[in-house]
Amino acid sequence: MTDERIEGVLTGLKGRHPGQDEFMQAVEEVLVSLKPLFEKQGDEDYLGAFNVIAEPERVIKFRVQYPTFGENGAELHTTTGYRVQFNSALGPYKGGLRFHPSVSESIIKFLGFEQIFKNALTNLPIGGGKGGCVFNPKGKSDSEVRMLCENFMKGLYRHIGPDLDVPAGDIGVGGREIGYMYGEYVRLRGQPDMGVLTGKSTDFGGSKLRPEATGYGLVYITLEALKKYTHYRYLPEDRRAGVSENCFNGLKVLISGSGNVAQFAAEKVMELGGHVCSFSDSTGTISSEEGFSPDQLKELFHLKNVQRGRLSAMTVSNDLKYHPGKSVWELGLNCDVALPCATQNEIKIEGAKNLAAGGCWCLAEGANMPTTNEAVDFLKTKVDIYIPAKAANAGGVATSALEMAQNSARLFWTSEEVDEKLKGIMNNIFATAYKTAQDFDRPWDLQFGANAAGFLKVYKAYKAMGYLKF
Secondary structure, three states, X not given: OHHHHHHHHHHHHHHHOOOOHHHHHHHHHHHHHOHHHHHOOOOOOHHHHHHHHOOOOEEEEEEEEEEEEEOOEEEEEEEEEEEEEEEOOOOOEEEEEEEOOOOOHHHHXXXXXXXXXXXXXXXXXXXXXXXXXXXXXXXXXXXXXXXHHHHHHHHHHHHOEOOOEXXXXXXXXXXXXXXXXXXXXXXXXXXXXXXXXXXXXXXXXXXXOOOOHHHHHHHHHHHHHHHHOOOOOOOOHHHHOOOOOOOOOOOEEEEOOOOHHHHHHHHHHHHOOOEEOEEXXXXXXXXXXXXXXXXXXXXXXXXXXXXXXXXXXXXXXXXXXXXXXXXXXXXXXXXXXXXXXXXXXXXOHHHHHHHHHOOOOXXXXXXXXXXXXXXXXXXXXXXXXXXXXXXHXXXXXXXXXXXXXXXXXXXXXXXXXXXXXXXXXXXXXXXXXXXXXXXXXXXXOHHHHHHXXXXXXXXXXXXXXXOOOO
16 A cells, blocks of 8 residues: 555646656655655655645746857846745755756756755754756856846845845855855845855955865765674775774775865865765766875865866876776776766666776765665666765755854854764764664665655654645
């Protein structure tokens, strides 16, 4: 009966959101993983509540126009701006803005849906939302980016506020873009309101460690899982007994992507003694059998953050190899730990098989839904630790919420204070997912644990507010 009801909910959602494959993929992943919860629901109607939660509270669309300037003069472009205010059960809508050629209503809905449970896991008072538009910042001048940001904010500003909806950055939206959008918001409103956006510069209301937070948080939760995991059969003999607090020491780590998440995850892994063996961007992958050196990581930071260049411009050597047109997961590289930090669905079934063949035993997702459902099902039979994105990459939104708290209280915390709070949040997320899985007799099923814990928090809020009553 449970299977039939699950299929009925999924069929109904597909009918209401036709052609939105990414959104349905995200919904199906959570829905199917929660089957053990639905089977034990007793008098609670968890499945009925899921059907409510999976429907966005509000989908906002607006026209965005922006110019580009080339040899033949100015050209005016028109695109659609999106803001999906998905769920406010736990607090103001919270989630990033994405400027990327792949943006669609389906992509924004999937990201907003994931954000509900991710934000719930932080145990902070924030709901779920997401937004963005089709735009490729690469190759654009600073003026072109600024005008796109300003015109996007003209469509968005009526729908956001520090107690209603607080956007942040995502792919294609960093501190520069947030600054331009905040400036336009102030001009339109005629007054400052620091709490309306997060990811701001520390020069005007931003938080320390916000750029680093998603990458650092990814490593902190992975480290917590490594500490908890007691088998260690993959570690060298001299480290199997009495594993130190620094469980990354000596491990080979594959990282995809080369943006903020990948960069700062790599920085933290190397600080803990791990060997970072790869990065990637849209043009290819760069790999090192022995791991990147601090100088090579510094070169990559400069290339990506200052020059805004491609990995193909990195200085190659006998150890450092560039693979044009290839993703990290196509190369069959050996590793202990995989941290996909690029984009959705980057690890498909063949990539998952390559990881298993290469000895990967721990995978934690730094990007949103970077692994297809088929690849997740396969990897869960091969790796010992799988930490889904809802838990693993929550450090960014957690620190955004800390930025909101600082803005509200007119405070400014030090890097050390923010880092300590971030560690505590990520450790608590792991403990919550781990315990929830244990409570349902599913040890180390962190996919179920994270999904169930996030869902139950939203469910209890909805029930208390009377949203689930006739």
